Amino acid sequence: MGLKHSIPSSEGFSKIFSSPDFKHSSSRLLILSKENALKHSRLGVAIRKKDIKLAVNRNKIKRKIKGSFRSKVLELPKRDYVVLVKKGFSEKDVKFKKDLECLWDKFIK
Known part of the structure; x- marks a missing residue:
């Protein structure tokens, strides 16, 4: 995923957090989305240090997302799109990938 598909600044995240157009969630993840004026989709991932302690694990989760x-x-x-990882999440969780696919499918429909 190149820079073209990344949300570049905290300002971009703030706009989505303050007034998302759509929200879809599972027990492990929350995806917020907002219209953009671009010709492509962009992604941001937010994982709190408080929820996932080790940077290695946070980075693994980000790569999978x-x-x-x-x-x-x-x-x-x-x-x-901004994907938020909820507390108690484990990157080894088998249902993680399935949850993520189901959430993306909700946006596609």
Whole structure:
């Protein structure tokens, strides 16, 4: 995923957090989205240090989320998306990938 598909600044995140157009969640994840004026979708991932202690684990989760986004980016509406990881999440969780796919599918429909 190149820089073109990343939300570049905290200002971009703030706009989505303050007034998202859509929200979809599971027990492990929350995805917020907002319209953008670009011709492509963008992704931001927010994981609190308080929730996932080790940077190694936070980075693994981010890689998996970005990989999932990359596989769906052509199908998704042209919006900005922020994925929030909820407390108690484990990157080894088997249902994580399935939850993420289901959430992306909700945006596609």
